[in-house]
Amino acid sequence: MNKTNMAVTIRIDEAFCKRCGFCIEFCNANVYEADKDGLPLVKDPEKCTNCRLCELRCPDFAVSVEVVDNE
Amino acid sequence: MAVNLGYKEYFKSDALPLMWCAGCGNGIILRAITEALSDLHIPPHQVVISTGIGCWGKADDYMKTHAFHGSHGRALAFGTGIKLGNPDLHVIALMGDGDALAIGGNHFIHAARRNIDITAIISNNFNYGMTGGQYSPTTPLSSSTTTSPAGVAEPGFDVCALSETCGANYVARTTAYHVTQLKRFITAALLKQGFSMVEVINTCPTHFGRRNIPGDTVSMMKYLKDITVSKAGYEKLDEADKEKYLVTGELVNRERPDYLSVYREMNPGGPETDRGEGH
Amino acid sequence: MSRPEGIQLMEGNHACAWGAIDAGARFFAGYPITPSSEIAEVCARELPAYGGIFIQMEDEIGSIAAIIGASLSGKKSFTATSGPGFSLMQENLGVGIYQEVPCVIVDIQRVGPATGLATQPAQADVMQARWGTHGDHSIIALSPATVQEMYYLTIRAFNLSERFRTPVIILGDQVIGQTYENIKLPDPSSLDIIERIKPFVSPEDYFPYQPDKNGVPPMAAYGDRHIVHASSTCHDETGYSNFKTQTNRALLTRLKDKIYNYTDEIVDVEHFGPDHAEVTLISYGASSRVCKYVVGEAEKEGIRVNLLRLISIWPFPDRIVREALGKTGAVVVAEMNQGQLIGEVNRVNATNTPVYLASGIDGALIDPDIIMAAIREALK
Numbered sequence: 211m212n213k214t215n216m217a218v219t220i221r222i223d224e225a226f227c228k229r230c231g232f233c234i235e236f237c238n239a240n241v242y243e244a245d246k247d248g249l250p251l252v253k254d255p256e257k258c259t260n261c262r263l264c265e266l267r268c269p270d271f272a273v274s275v276e277v278v279d280n281e
Numbered sequence: 282m283a284v285n286l287g288y289k290e291y292f293k294s295d296a297l298p299l300m301w302c303a304g305c306g307n308g309i310i311l312r313a314i315t316e317a318l319s320d321l322h323i324p325p326h327q328v329v330i331s332t333g334i335g336c337w338g339k340a341d342d343y344m345k346t347h348a349f350h351g352s353h354g355r356a357l358a359f360g361t362g363i364k365l366g367n368p369d370l371h372v373i374a375l376m377g378d379g380d381a382l383a384i385g386g387n388h389f390i391h392a393a394r395r396n397i398d399i400t401a402i403i404s405n406n407f408n409y410g411m412t413g414g415q416y417s418p419t420t421p422l423s424s425s426t427t428t429s430p431a432g433v434a435e436p437g438f439d440v441c442a443l444s445e446t447c448g449a450n451y452v453a454r455t456t457a458y459h460v461t462q463l464k465r466f467i468t469a470a471l472l473k474q475g476f477s478m479v480e481v482i483n484t485c486p487t488h489f490g491r492r493n494i495p496g497d498t499v500s501m502m503k504y505l506k507d508i509t510v511s512k513a514g515y516e517k518l519d520e521a522d523k524e525k526y527l528v529t530g531e532l533v534n535r536e537r538p539d540y541l542s543v544y545r546e547m548n549p550g551g552p553e554t555d556r557g558e559g560h
Numbered sequence: 561m562s563r564p565e566g567i568q569l570m571e572g573n574h575a576c577a578w579g580a581i582d583a584g585a586r587f588f589a590g591y592p593i594t595p596s597s598e599i600a601e602v603c604a605r606e607l608p609a610y611g612g613i614f615i616q617m618e619d620e621i622g623s624i625a626a627i628i629g630a631s632l633s634g635k636k637s638f639t640a641t642s643g644p645g646f647s648l649m650q651e652n653l654g655v656g657i658y659q660e661v662p663c664v665i666v667d668i669q670r671v672g673p674a675t676g677l678a679t680q681p682a683q684a685d686v687m688q689a690r691w692g693t694h695g696d697h698s699i700i701a702l703s704p705a706t707v708q709e710m711y712y713l714t715i716r717a718f719n720l721s722e723r724f725r726t727p728v729i730i731l732g733d734q735v736i737g738q739t740y741e742n743i744k745l746p747d748p749s750s751l752d753i754i755e756r757i758k759p760f761v762s763p764e765d766y767f768p769y770q771p772d773k774n775g776v777p778p779m780a781a782y783g784d785r786h787i788v789h790a791s792s793t794c795h796d797e798t799g800y801s802n803f804k805t806q807t808n809r810a811l812l813t814r815l816k817d818k819i820y821n822y823t824d825e826i827v828d829v830e831h832f833g834p835d836h837a838e839v840t841l842i843s844y845g846a847s848s849r850v851c852k853y854v855v856g857e858a859e860k861e862g863i864r865v866n867l868l869r870l871i872s873i874w875p876f877p878d879r880i881v882r883e884a885l886g887k888t889g890a891v892v893v894a895e896m897n898q899g900q901l902i903g904e905v906n907r908v909n910a911t912n913t914p915v916y917l918a919s920g921i922d923g924a925l926i927d928p929d930i931i932m933a934a935i936r937e938a939l940k
Contacts, residue, residue: 228302231304231497231499236502266313266316266464267309269306269307271294
């Protein structure tokens with residue numbers, strides 16, 4: 211799969227997120243930003259490289275990154 | 282039958298949210314374990330999670346595999362019986378630093394010495410989180426905890442060096458930050474016949490972090506990066522600097538025969554003897 | 561060596577090991593301790609030929625942990641120890657009770673507390689067996705008085721542990737463990753061996769702690785497709801943690817009822833001597849052997865004495881002891897301690913029958929003179 215024809219859907223489950231901030235802080239592509247309560251918002255999904263580190267590094271199983279194949 | 286089950290086949294999603302504090306890395310380790318099991322296509326009914334007592338000892342309640350939750354420090358002793366009772370099982374002992382190395386230290390060194398085919402995954406967060414942040418056998422010298430307000434007067438264990446000396450076949454150290462490495466090491470540990478031990482340096486922002494690392498949950502996680510260095514990086518350090526870091530990586534990977542293989546060779550037994558298929 | 565045939569001179573510890581093997585035990589974990597070590601030695605030598613495994617653990621805490629684990633993996637399992645090791649096992653004994661794990665713990669009692677007299681007999685772990693682990697719980701304990709009985713009671717201990725899904729204790733003592741007597745091992749096919757009840761529902765419908773009508777949950781093993789979640793934390797029928805007060809109450813009640821509602825099924829006693837007597841001896845284990853001798857000696861002196869020998873100790877046979885108290889002039893409880901089971905006798909003494917203690921604490925088999933002296937005191 212080529213990165214150029216790949217899109218991702220990132221979901222944050224607010225019920226399980228504890229606002230630790232790991233996904234926001236450690237995303238190399240700066241996909242996330244925090245809202246006023248510390249909840250991660252998906253600011254720039256198009257920057258996502260689908261490395262899935264945010265998903266694996268979320269301590270609360272609250273992040274899911276799903277690839278949507280454009281073709 | 283190799284079916285890609287996905288981590289949710291092992292993880293009890295309906296038990297969310299997890300009981301651990303914000304910024305605690307236990308969920309990260311749990312995710313890595315369930316991902317590794319999925320990648321290896323190990324059926325859930327061939328896995329037994331044996332937990333001790335403490336924050337990490339709660340992990341069994343989030344697993345859909347067979348599970349055992351026993352007494353403080355004894356996960357490996359119960360696990361030894363579980364494994365010898367059915368050698369086909371993958372037995373994974375989940376222990377914290379206090380659980381594995383203080384109250385359970387005797388079982389730990391002897392499980393490693395026997396080289397029994399169990400995978401131990403130690404969540405090392407440098408203190409007893411569940412009971413309020415008291416110092417443990419891995420708390421770094423001079424750290425502040427609720428039972429060492431003036432600093433810990435005891436040096437901490439090097440868990441990996443201990444495991445190697447005792448005889449473990451596979452020894453690796455990583456952190457809750459290094460998630461791909463974490464999953465890779467757990468996968469390798471699960472594949473290894475004999476005693477395998479993955480030490481995961483973990484966050485405890487609520488207790489250890491609050492008293493020793495200024496900042497928030499993110500600062501605590503960054504601390505894991507700051508205090509660790511790869512094997513290659515470690516070799517380049519000055520001797521004086523080496524003491525400041527914990528080395529990450531696969532530190533031992535060898536093929537000594539495991540306990541049951543040796544036992545069965547010496548005690549061949551009769552036709553009903555259960556030898557296990559190994560893995 | 562192979563299984564002894566015909567009449568054999570054998571010590572109680574050896575008979576215990578053979579009873580376990582004949583009951584289907586295929587896993588032993590233990591730690592050497594006098595005067596029980598020969599049980600481990602026989603298991604180390606003999607179990608492999610039966611497909612079984614012996615392991616010498618790092619301590620008694622690990623030993624009981626390992627047998628609990630192996631039992632959950634589907635193997636009948638046991639350990640053997642003496643007082644100090646039994647003390648170390650107490651926490652995990654509670655784990656076994658709470659998780660409903662069939663297993664057998666053999667305590668070959670010696671003089672304590674502490675190291676005491678390591679090679680000498682006592683019966684001072686009676687209350688440790690009953691109340692040694694913390695928290696409310698029920699327990700089953702059996703006390704053999706001969707080498708042959710050690711063999712059969714070991715089989716019965718396994719049968720009871722599987723029937724009730726609970727740890728069962730054999731309260732032996734140094735005398736029974738290390739006395740050699742002639743015994744004959746029966747044809748194994750002649751034995752009634754109880755196996756644990758497996759689930760009769762599909763894996764999807766299985767809850768590992770959903771009790772059957774008798775209060776005992778059918779038991780899958782680790783490795784089965786029926787998933788087992790065994791927890792030392794308060795749990796509901798799923799086995800997963802549940803912290804509701806009503807869950808705790810229901811679990812503790814069921815764990816008690818599943819045994820105490822079936823006390824009559826467990827209780828085993830021997831009546832020895834005349835039906836009616838001026839003095840009734842109540843005793844168990846090695847002390848009861850001396851009591852049998854004393855019954856005869858008393859008869860020579862013209863004193864009618866009989867013996868109620870308790871073969872099962874826990875649950876205490878309230879009804880039988882109460883009846884015995886009601887139809888005798890006085891009771892002498894003979895035990896090798898400073899008075900443990902006598903408290904239970906007094907508890908059920910509805911007729912205010914005089915109860916005396918014959919206490920043997922000399923680090924030797926209780927002296928008949930001590931029992932005779934108590935009888936004479938009772939007759940004053």
